Amino acid sequence: MKDRLSVVGKSVRRIDAVDKVTGQAKYGTDLKVDNMLYARLLRSPYPHARVIKIDTTRAENHPRIRAIATIDEVPKVVGYWWNLRSEKATKKMYLQDNVVRFRGDPVLAVAADDEESAQEALSLIDVEYEELPALFDPIEAMKEDHVKIHEGGNIAFHVVKRFGDVDQGLKQADYVIENRFVTSKQKHASIEPIGTAIADYDRSGRLTVYTSTQLPHWSRIYLAGALGLPVNRVRVIKPYTGGAFGGRCGLIHGLEVMCSFLSRKTGRAVKISFSREEDFEATEARHPFIIELKTGVTKDGILVANSIKLFLDVGGYGTHYIGVLADALSTGVGLYRCPNVTFEGFCVYTNKSLNGAFRGYGNPQMNFAQESQMDMIAEKLAMDPVEFRVKNYRGLGEIDPVFDVPIRSDGMKECLTKGAKKFGWNKKRTRKLAEGTKKRGVGVSCLQHGTGARFGLPDPASAIVMLNADGSVNLVTAAADDGQGNRTVLAQIAAEELSMPFEQISVSDTDTDVAPLDGGTHGSRQTYCGGLAVKRAAADAKMALLRFASQHLDVEEENLEIKDGVVYHVKDRSTNIRVGDLMRKIQIEDLSRCEQIIGHASGVAPAMPPTFGAHFAEVEVDMETGEVHVVKLVGAFDVGKAINPANVEGQIIGGEAMGIGYALTEGLIIDNGKIVNNNFTDYRILRACDVPQIDAIIVESNEPTGPFGAKGVGEATMVGTAAAIANAIYDAIGVRMKELCITQEKILEAIDRGTRASGL
Amino acid sequence: MTKRDINICVNGKWYELAVEPYETLLDILRNRLGLTGTKSGCAKGECGACTVNIDGKAILSCLTLAVQVDGKEILTIEGLPKGAELHPLQESFVKHSAVQCGYCTPGMIMNAKALLNHNSNPSEKEVRKTLSSNLCRCTGYERPVKAILDAARIMRGKDER
Numbered sequence: 001m002k003d004r005l006s007v008v009g010k011s012v013r014r015i016d017a018v019d020k021v022t023g024q025a026k027y028g029t030d031l032k033v034d035n036m037l038y039a040r041l042l043r044s045p046y047p048h049a050r051v052i053k054i055d056t057t058r059a060e061n062h063p064r065i066r067a068i069a070t071i072d073e074v075p076k077v078v079g080y081w082w083n084l085r086s087e088k089a090t091k092k093m094y095l096q097d098n099v100v101r102f103r104g105d106p107v108l109a110v111a112a113d114d115e116e117s118a119q120e121a122l123s124l125i126d127v128e129y130e131e132l133p134a135l136f137d138p139i140e141a142m143k144e145d146h147v148k149i150h151e152g153g154n155i156a157f158h159v160v161k162r163f164g165d166v167d168q169g170l171k172q173a174d175y176v177i178e179n180r181f182v183t184s185k186q187k188h189a190s191i192e193p194i195g196t197a198i199a200d201y202d203r204s205g206r207l208t209v210y211t212s213t214q215l216p217h218w219s220r221i222y223l224a225g226a227l228g229l230p231v232n233r234v235r236v237i238k239p240y241t242g243g244a245f246g247g248r249c250g251l252i253h254g255l256e257v258m259c260s261f262l263s264r265k266t267g268r269a270v271k272i273s274f275s276r277e278e279d280f281e282a283t284e285a286r287h288p289f290i291i292e293l294k295t296g297v298t299k300d301g302i303l304v305a306n307s308i309k310l311f312l313d314v315g316g317y318g319t320h321y322i323g324v325l326a327d328a329l330s331t332g333v334g335l336y337r338c339p340n341v342t343f344e345g346f347c348v349y350t351n352k353s354l355n356g357a358f359r360g361y362g363n364p365q366m367n368f369a370q371e372s373q374m375d376m377i378a379e380k381l382a383m384d385p386v387e388f389r390v391k392n393y394r395g396l397g398e399i400d401p402v403f404d405v406p407i408r409s410d411g412m413k414e415c416l417t418k419g420a421k422k423f424g425w426n427k428k429r430t431r432k433l434a435e436g437t438k439k440r441g442v443g444v445s446c447l448q449h450g451t452g453a454r455f456g457l458p459d460p461a462s463a464i465v466m467l468n469a470d471g472s473v474n475l476v477t478a479a480a481d482d483g484q485g486n487r488t489v490l491a492q493i494a495a496e497e498l499s500m501p502f503e504q505i506s507v508s509d510t511d512t513d514v515a516p517l518d519g520g521t522h523g524s525r526q527t528y529c530g531g532l533a534v535k536r537a538a539a540d541a542k543m544a545l546l547r548f549a550s551q552h553l554d555v556e557e558e559n560l561e562i563k564d565g566v567v568y569h570v571k572d573r574s575t576n577i578r579v580g581d582l583m584r585k586i587q588i589e590d591l592s593r594c595e596q597i598i599g600h601a602s603g604v605a606p607a608m609p610p611t612f613g614a615h616f617a618e619v620e621v622d623m624e625t626g627e628v629h630v631v632k633l634v635g636a637f638d639v640g641k642a643i644n645p646a647n648v649e650g651q652i653i654g655g656e657a658m659g660i661g662y663a664l665t666e667g668l669i670i671d672n673g674k675i676v677n678n679n680f681t682d683y684r685i686l687r688a689c690d691v692p693q694i695d696a697i698i699v700e701s702n703e704p705t706g707p708f709g710a711k712g713v714g715e716a717t718m719v720g721t722a723a724a725i726a727n728a729i730y731d732a733i734g735v736r737m738k739e740l741c742i743t744q745e746k747i748l749e750a751i752d753r754g755t756r757a758s759g760l
Numbered sequence: 761m762t763k764r765d766i767n768i769c770v771n772g773k774w775y776e777l778a779v780e781p782y783e784t785l786l787d788i789l790r791n792r793l794g795l796t797g798t799k800s801g802c803a804k805g806e807c808g809a810c811t812v813n814i815d816g817k818a819i820l821s822c823l824t825l826a827v828q829v830d831g832k833e834i835l836t837i838e839g840l841p842k843g844a845e846l847h848p849l850q851e852s853f854v855k856h857s858a859v860q861c862g863y864c865t866p867g868m869i870m871n872a873k874a875l876l877n878h879n880s881n882p883s884e885k886e887v888r889k890t891l892s893s894n895l896c897r898c899t900g901y902e903r904p905v906k907a908i909l910d911a912a913r914i915m916r917g918k919d920e921r
Contacts, residue, residue: 013854020862021850023797023837027863030796190897191801191809192863242799242863243897276802483861483898646857650899654860657900680806680895688891688901 006564008496008708011646014488015507016240016481025240028196028212033269036198037066039111039262040118041254041272042125043282044100047351047673048134048149051098051107051127058124059110064117067265068125070108071098074261075226077251078317081218081519082457094226100129101149101316102353103673104282106254111262111270134673138290138313138348149316149349156318157347159325163333163401169305169340173296175380181293181369182739184667185313186286187279188358189685192242194283195252195274199259203267207234211256212241214248215520216478220512222250226257227264238510244482245658246357249522250319252283253354280678284356285668287324288313291369296340301381303338303392310345310366315354320361321347326402326456327449328362331370331719334400334610335448336392341401351673357522359655360715363449364662364722368740371445371723376736384429385727386420389446389614403455403608409711411638411701412612416446418697419636423616429731437624440631443617443727445720448610451712452525455608459525461533462516462602465494465541469587471565471580473500475537476508478515479530484714485647486526490534492643493707497538498545499562500579516602524712527643529605531707541599545579548586548597552577607705611716613637615656615724621732626747628729629692630660636697637716641709645698652696652717657686659721667741766830770795771839779826786810786821789836797837797866801895808894811867812836818874818893837866840873848918849873852911853904860898868894872908880916884909 019025056068079093100107107127112118135141141154148154170176188194197211207229213219213236220236227234241248251257255272262270274283289310296305310328314321325345333341360367378388394400396410420426425442433440453459464476475494481487491505508515519529542562549567550557553575561570567582569575586593616634621627635652642648665684669676677683702709726737729747735754739746763778770793779788786803789795789812798821801809805823812821813835840847846854849869859865868891875882875890882890887908891901 011857014857014859016862017854017857017859018846018850020859020865021837021846021853021869022841023795023866025862026796027799029800030790188897189895190861190863191807191895192799192861193801241861242801243861245897276804276807483863485857485860646903650857650860650903653900653902654898655900658897679804680802685895685897686900687893687895688888688905690892691901694900694902 005496005708007492007502008643009641011644012488012492012502014485015491016487027192027240027242028210029192029273031198031210031239033198033200036269036271037111037113037266038115038118039109039259039270039272040115040122041106041258042108042122042127044103044105044107046100046129046131047103048132049100049129050132051100052130053128054108055126059121062117062121062124064113065110065121066113067111067262068108069258069261069265074258076253076317077222077226077257078319080250080319080323082322084221084458090225093222102351104353105316106258109258109262109272111266134351136350136352136670136673138311138350141348141350142346149351154349155346156314156349157322157325159345161329161343164340166305166307166340166342170296172298172304174299176294176296177373177376177380178294179373179738181291181372183289183365183368184740185288185355186358186662186666187668187683188245188247189683190243190245190247193274193276193279194247195255195279196272197256197259198269198271199256199263200269201260201263205233207260208237209256209260210237210239212248213238214244214480214482214522215250216480216510216512217517218520219251219256223256223260227260236512238480241482245359246522247284248482249357253317277678280683281675282353284319284354286358287321287355287362287365289365291366293369293373295373295377297377297381299381301383301388301391303336305340306338308332308341308343312345312347313355314347314349315352316349317354318347318349319354320357324362328366330402330450331363331366331448334394334402335370337394337398352670353675359658360449360719363719367445367447367719368722368726371720372726372736372738375443375727375730385444386416386425390416393446405607407610408607408705409609409640409701409703410612411699412446414699415612415614415636415638418699419614419616419634422695422697423634425616428618438620438622439732440618440620441728441730441732443724443731444614445723445727446614447716447720448612449524449716449719450608450610451523451528452605452608453519453523454604459519459529459604460517460602461529461605462518463533463537463600464516465537465599467541467545467583467597469584471578471583472504472506473498474506474508475534476515477530477534478510478512478518479526480510480521482521484651485644486521486530489527489643489647490530493531493534494538496708497535498542500565504565524611524714524716527710528706528712531710532605533601535707536601537599540601541597544597544599549577549582552582609640609703609705609711611637611639611712613716613720615720617724617728619725619728619732621729621747623733623751626744626751628664628742628747630725632693634695634697635717636699637713638699638701639713640703640706640711641700642698643708643710648698648713649696651713653694655717656694656721657691659718660725661685662718662740663722663725664742764827766827768829769833771836781827783826784822785824785826785829788826789821795836795838799863799866801863808871809864809867811870811894813870813874816874816877818871837870848914849908849911852907852914856903856907856910858899858903858907864894864896868896868904876912876915880912882912
């Protein structure tokens with residue numbers, strides 16, 4: 001690592017901030033293309049049905065209707081980039097049939113001259129359905145033989161992983177603790193609704209799609225496959241994106257493919273925009289889990305066995321379930337040192353809206369269960385929960401058995417100790433506050449979350465760094481920025497590596513026609529994976545720059561250094577040349593050369609380093625109303641190195657707020673396949689007045705494989721919030737909450753149960 | 761349905777428009793005047809992304825019919841800067857990294873603008889209360905609240921000079 005950093009580690013202004021505060025930033029919903037049509041989807045009113053007949057005659061007579069695309073002709077995309085690893089698996093990504101598998105599943109789309117006409121046309125179409133029996137409970141769906149949601153049955157995926165021997169381990173245990181946990185179906189609820197795209201299929205057979213995807217390049221490949229086009233004939237352009245959080249981690253069910261088919265039919269650009277209700281009802285959400293844990297521990301506080309059984313509710317179609325399960329595996333097996341672990345996972349289809357990627361993937365679910373379990377164990381042992389975690393987590397130099405690689409940077413202990421200090425853990429734990437009907441409690445949780453996706457998935461990152469004739473720099477990257485600020489961070493990394501002023505770096509639009517292959521923005525990977533690619537591309541450009549400077553100044557390369565855009569002789573600073581002057585010479589003035597320096601890099605990151613973190617929560621529970629008020633939260637995260645501390649803090653506080661929602665208020669309520677709370681009044685995300693004091697602590701452990709020591713942060717920030725809050729609620733009321741979200745009603749029931757159990 | 765003629769002043773410029781009785785102010789701003797800085801997040805008055813100022817007060821443009829604002833003065837996010845110079849609220853949001861995805865930002869800023877119009881020295885609690893009509897999924901509100909308090913401080917300083 002460099003001794004002195006000039007722009008890395010500084011909270012520079014975000015490059016997109018001015019566009020956003022002035023309203024100039026164009027989001028998908030703001031875009032228009034000349035002569036564009038508008039389309040709306042007709043969605044299934046049944047949770048499970050076969051489409052027998054579609055009669056479009058009346059709609060076709062509507063003067064402003066231009067085309068209709070139906071379920072019979074448009075394939076559904078039912079996989080993710082895991083499928084791209086083989087030709088056979090890639091074919092399984094596309095499903096074309098006439099079955100609808102959840103209420104809201106698209107049956108057809110109508111393109112018209114305007115949105116009102118498209119909407120009107122939907123009422124002119126008659127669809128005949130054969131209703132099929134529907135399954136809503138994953139446990140029931142697993143056992144059911146007669147109703148098959150998909151041809152291969154209702155179990156989408158089943159895996160068993162064994163490390164050591166759990167039965168032997170349990171024999172050594174002094175205590176065995178067994179629990180069952182249930183988690184909710186959380187919705188991303190980005191403020192720009194999910195589900196806007198414009199497809200423009202031109203007469204020469206080139207498809208341009210504007211869509212706010214987290215995965216421009218993978219989406220391009222999925223679209224090429226769905227439309228039977230060569231990859232180079234598909235162009236994906238990602239405009240500004242109003243939040244993603246995993247909700248845009250691929251093509252949106254019924255959006256881009258439908259839009260592209262309509263555009264191909266009409267020869268005109270077609271735009272679809274989902275409403276907020278469609279976003280809630282028919283786009284991916286967080287997988288609800290059922291988690292069964294049986295953990296053995298010795299009286300000295302050593303974990304000897306852990307049996308983990310998971311049931312994931314996939315919904316009507318699967319996309320990310322294997323990855324989601326893998327993240328749960330990573331927490332279940334990787335977080336704590338335990339020689340004997342069995343991990344069994346079932347991913348099960350149900351006739352509900354589909355579940356997919358969401359900040360933390362399967363980790364917030366698993367972490368809630370595991371960190372509640374660890375709290376119960378610590379209590380059994382009469383050990384401080386912080387101390388218990390410090391004693392048992394897998395740290396520096398230890399092998400993570402899931403990835404089979406050593407941990408190279410470990411700030412967990414620092415997160416726990418600094419967090420505890422800032423929170424006032426020792427004092428608050430012993431001081432049991434109660435006032436009137438209100439009782440206070442405190443809780444802790446810890447976590448790890450891998451950066452990137454290189455173990456098991458293709459995980460490329462690429463960058464191009466071009467030096468211009470005035471010394472300014474164009475950084476070309478497809479690293480989608482959904483609002484995290486990774487474009488700013490990548491510009492900081494380029495500036496630092498090149499020793500150029502940050503202001504001289506300009507970052508390209510996210511456009512697959514110009515920016516090279518990138519695995520997308522997910523897995524908290526862009527600072528690390530994207531950053532490494534940018535750093536390598538910048539180093540490549542810098543090498544060429546120093547070679548030219550050496551020729552020009554007649555100084556050995558090793559005696560040259562660059563500072564603030566000027567190349568100097570290290571010993572004689574009067575021998576120097578501005579990078580801009582040098583670039584102008586070699587690009588324009590020297591007619592025999594006319595060469596631009598273009599640095600580039602492409603490849604996979606060397607590791608998948610875990611981000612570590614700890615959450616501390618203080619809650620106040622009203623014993624009479626069941627209301628929980630989060631008084632204070634502290635989140636401490638080991639991010640390796642904070643390239644932009646303001647951005648990291650923004651992730652921490654935003655993630656904690658989302659985590660409070662996951663703990664207490666957020667979960668889609670489904671009645672007979674119908675999502676009841678499909679709006680912001682009934683689905684409650686936190687408002688400004690609900691957010692407590694949140695203290696963000698940044699720990700820097702310097703990841704040796706990372707760019708300037710950095711690893712990921714975005715997802716980790718909400719992974720353990722729910723567990724810390726649940727543990728604090730237990731501390732306050734003495735009853736364990738094992739089901740998310742922890743509503744007032746559930747608290748009241750639990751208090752009632754607890755009172756009865758204690759015989760009071 | 762017959763169209764109605766209305767006159768509205770948007771960001772200092774008067775427009776004469778024939779509008780459908782069901783068209784909202786949000787539709788007019790975005791689709792007729794091309795002012796897409798005002799965002800649509802729910803179209804039913806829950807998220808606050810469409811907040812603009814009418815006669816100095818914050819209103820939800822998705823719940824306001826265009827015919828209701830005949831003769832009114834409307835200020836949108838596009839009308840805040842003075843030439844190339846950002847409004848102190850905009851400058852403060854940039855300075856405090858109060859912007860992430862940015863989709864809720866114009867609504868937040870316009871809501872804050874209306875607050876500061878009648879209360880130049882709000883407490884943190886007052887800012888939080890006002891901002892509670894703007895949903896944000898990225899920031900946890902911490903930095904936007906700071907940005908508004910700081911902008912208020914700077915604006916008070918300017919007034920005194």
